[in-house]
Amino acid sequence: MTMIDGTHGVPARADVHSSWLGPASYWQPAHIVTSAWLEHAPFGFWLFDELRPRSVVELGTHFGFSFFVFAEAARRLGLASELFALDSWEGDDQAGFYEEDVYEAVRTIAERDYPESTHLLRGYFSESRHAIADDSVDVLHIDGRHGYEDAREDYQEWRSTVRDGGVILFHDIAEHGEGFGVWRLWDELAPRHPSFAFAHGHGLGVLGVGETRSRGLAALFDANEATAREIRSTYSRLGAVVTRQAQLEAMPAEVDSLHALVDSLRHEVERTRDIVSQREAVIDDFRTSTSWKVTRPLRAVSSLLGRGRREAARPGDPR
Numbered sequence: 557m558t559m560i561d562g563t564h565g566v567p568a569r570a571d572v573h574s575s576w577l578g579p580a581s582y583w584q585p586a587h588i589v590t591s592a593w594l595e596h597a598p599f600g601f602w603l604f605d606e607l608r609p610r611s612v613v614e615l616g617t618h619f620g621f622s623f624f625v626f627a628e629a630a631r632r633l634g635l636a637s638e639l640f641a642l643d644s645w646e647g648d649d650q651a652g653f654y655e656e657d658v659y660e661a662v663r664t665i666a667e668r669d670y671p672e673s674t675h676l677l678r679g680y681f682s683e684s685r686h687a688i689a690d691d692s693v694d695v696l697h698i699d700g701r702h703g704y705e706d707a708r709e710d711y712q713e714w715r716s717t718v719r720d721g722g723v724i725l726f727h728d729i730a731e732h733g734e735g736f737g738v739w740r741l742w743d744e745l746a747p748r749h750p751s752f753a754f755a756h757g758h759g760l761g762v763l764g765v766g767e768t769r770s771r772g773l774a775a776l777f778d779a780n781e782a783t784a785r786e787i788r789s790t791y792s793r794l795g796a797v798v799t800r801q802a803q804l805e806a807m808p809a810e811v812d813s814l815h816a817l818v819d820s821l822r823h824e825v826e827r828t829r830d831i832v833s834q835r836e837a838v839i840d841d842f843r844t845s846t847s848w849k850v851t852r853p854l855r856a857v858s859s860l861l862g863r864g865r866r867e868a869a870r871p872g873d874p875r
C-alpha cells in the first residue's frame with residue numbers, strides 16, 4: 557500500500573519505520589580512527605543507501621572517519637560515486653595542529669581500499685572550490701572549523717555546489733562551548749529548509765536542498781515530535797554501538813602500552829635494587845675497614861656523652 561506524503565508529495569510506504577531505518581543503519585565502519593563523528597556512522601550508511609549519491613564533498617576530513625564511512629557505504633552499495641575529501645591536513649586551532657603522518661595515513665587507506673572513488677584535495681577549502689561544479693553534489697558535509705563565521709563562510713561558498721534534492725550535513729550543531737557557533741548557523745537555516753537535527757555525537761544537522769525526492773528523507777523532514785524522538789533515540793543507540801566498537805578496537809593497543817609500562821616499572825625496580833645493594837656493599841666494606849675499627853672507642857664515648865646530655869635536658873627530672 558502506498559500513501560501520499562502531504563508536505564513533499566512523496567509516496568510513502570505504510571511501514572514508516574523502514575523509511576528512516578534500514579539494513580545499512582546496522583553496518584559497522586571498516587575504518588575506526590580517532591573522531592568526534594563516530595556516532596553518526598549508522599546514519600551516514602543509511603543516508604547513502606537512501607540517496608545513492610553520485611558526488612560527495614567533505615569539507616574537513618582529518619583522520620578520515622566520516623569520509624571512510626561514506627566511501628565504505630558507496631563500496632558496499634556498489635555505487636559509482638565520486639568522493640572528494642578537502643582538508644589542508646595541517647589541522648586548526650580547534651581540531652589541533654598535526655603532522656604529515658595524518659595525511660599519509662588517510663592517503664594509504666584511500667589508495668588501498670577506495671582507489672576508484674576517492675579524491676583527496678589538499679589545501680584550503682576555497683582553493684579547491686573551482687574543482688567542484690555548481691549543482692553537481694548530492695551530499696556536502698561541512699565539518700571544518702566550527703565558529704559561526706567559519707561555518708557560515710563554508711556554507712555560503714559551497715551551497716551552490718549542491719544539486720536539487722541533495723543534502724548538506726553540518727557536524728557539531730549541538731556544541732555550545734567557546735569557539736563553537738555551528739548551532740547558531742543551524743538555528744538560522746533549519747526553519748527555512750527541510751531539515752532534521754540529531755543531538756547525539758556533538759550534533760548533526762541534515763539540511764535538504766530544493767525538492768526532497770527521497771521517501772526516507774521526507775519521512776525524516778516531516779517527522780512529528782514523537783517520530784522525531786524515536787529516530788533520534790534509535791540512531792543515538794546505534795551510534796553508541798560504534799563508540800563501543802572503537803573502545804574495543806583500542807583495547808589491544810592500551811593493553812600493549814600497559815605491558816610496556818609494567819616492563820619499564822619492573823626495570824626501574826631492578827635498577828633501584830642494584831643501587832641499594834651496591835651502597836650496602838660500600839657500607840659493609842667501610843664497617844670492616846681498619847679506620848672504622850680504630851675509631852670505635854671514639855664513637856662509644858660520643859654516644860655516652862649524647863645520652864648524658866639528653867638525660868640532663870629532660871624537664872622535671874630530679875637533680
Ligand SMILES: C[S@@+](CC[C@H](N)C(=O)[O-])C[C@H]1O[C@@H](n2cnc3c(N)ncnc32)[C@H](O)[C@@H]1O
Pocket residue numbers: 590591592593615616617618619620621622623642643644645646647648651679680681682699700701
Ligand atoms: C573536525 S576536523 C574533521 C573531522 C572529520 N570529518 C572526522 O570524521 O573526524 C576539521 C578538519 O578541517 C580542516 N580545516 C579546517 N578549516 C579548513 C580550511 N579552511 N581549509 C582546509 N582545511 C580546513 C582541519 O585541518 C581539520 O583536519
